[in-house]
């Protein structure tokens with residue numbers, strides 16, 4: 001009997017079935033079956049398999065990673081000092097966020113020793129050229145290929161011998177060996193592994209662009225993360241011009257650095273001094289506004305948090321957090337109620353991080369709590385105040401890392417006072433002119449601000 005070439009695999013538990021199933025009999029998940037290609041066994045099972053020799057780890061030669069400078073410091077920092085030669089990078093993000101724009105700019109600026117091949121399955125050569133004109137890019141080293149078949153792309157790579165290949169986007173690519181539609185899990189995975197093999201073999205640096213939806217649901221970056229060397233995500237609110245580049249996996253560097261860009265009419269522009277622009281549009285002295293110092297990787301960033309409290313019209317009070325974790329907001333509201341004695345259970349609360357940036361660091365807790373308290377009492381906080389600290393469930397203020405860096409940044413930006421945990425103040429080596437107040441708990445911190 002002829003063997004079937006494909007099998008259906010449950011993406012949630014890995015159960016296999018010869019036909020598609022709506023519900024997985026093994027894990028009961030719905031709609032998780034995807035077609036996968038069966039890798040044919042070429043009779044090797046009969047032969048004795050000889051493994052590689054073991055090597056003492058101390059004697060392994062590492063060789064040096066050659067890194068290309070991308071022309072953008074923000075990107076180089078996220079990559080850990082530049083794009084490693086021969087590496088495979090995945091750039092994910094929502095459609096329309098600016099991935100193709102950023103990559104085209106990089107193709108222009110990057111100094112590689114060979115041609116750059118831009119493969120697009122989404123746009124035609126003239127569309128890319130129009131974008132390049134708009135970005136004022138005229139570079140003889142960039143070659144365009146409008147193709148979606150991996151096998152044909154492979155041939156072009158053989159011909160052009162590029163040093164850098166861009167695949168825009170992986171969801172449009174397909175391998176002729178599979179019957180599944182482009183964009184399906186099996187196609188995306190197969191196409192990536194083919195690209196990986198040909199590029200690693202020839203030491204070609206590759207950037208793969210992948211689309212993700214808000215919940216990261218579609219067959220895309222998520223299923224590829226384990227295959228590639230580096231995974232970058234470009235994020236941002238669609239109606240804000242700021243874009244954050246984050247790395248979630250990096251075999252050649254740390255993953256906690258971020259890069260900041262602004263989408264302008266001339267393309268993506270680096271933001272090297274984030275604090276300068278994040279707090280420029282601050283109102284004179286409104287209640288519910290505070291500046292926090294958040295660490296994004298090794299770089300401190302001052303940013304404004306606003307809170308608005310209004311009496312609940314009826315029933316359950318609403319809590320809405322934009323740019324902060326919802327659960328964190330609910331927790332802080334509970335701490336304020338119990339430990340600082342603020343009756344907030346009949347108040348709707350809205351908290352917003354200005355500029356559409358997302359802050360997940362617990363060091364912003366104190367700022368959020370002070371903003372909420374200030375809005376509730378309708379008393380503004382001092383305008384030159386910066387709040388730095390994590391809040392525990394007993395209402396205690398805890399110290400956070402890199403406190404000196406944060407304070408120095410606040411100092412540089414002209415702030416005069418900063419509230420930190422008492423334990424942090426005791427160990428502080430800061431010698432500048434800022435007035436650093438150490439507070440033990442949230443109740444004291446609120447009092448010290450005159451609320």
Ligand code: TYD
Pocket residue numbers: 093094095096097098099100101102131134135263264265266267268
């Ligand atoms: P694009 O790079 O095509 O997004 P992606 O590849 O992630 O889908 O960017 C599309 C958006 O960027 C589009 O809505 C227009 C905007 N844009 C600018 O604001 N300025 C520019 O210079 C360019 C080229 C695009």
Ligand code: MG
Pocket residue numbers: 099100101122168
């Ligand atoms: Mg695009």
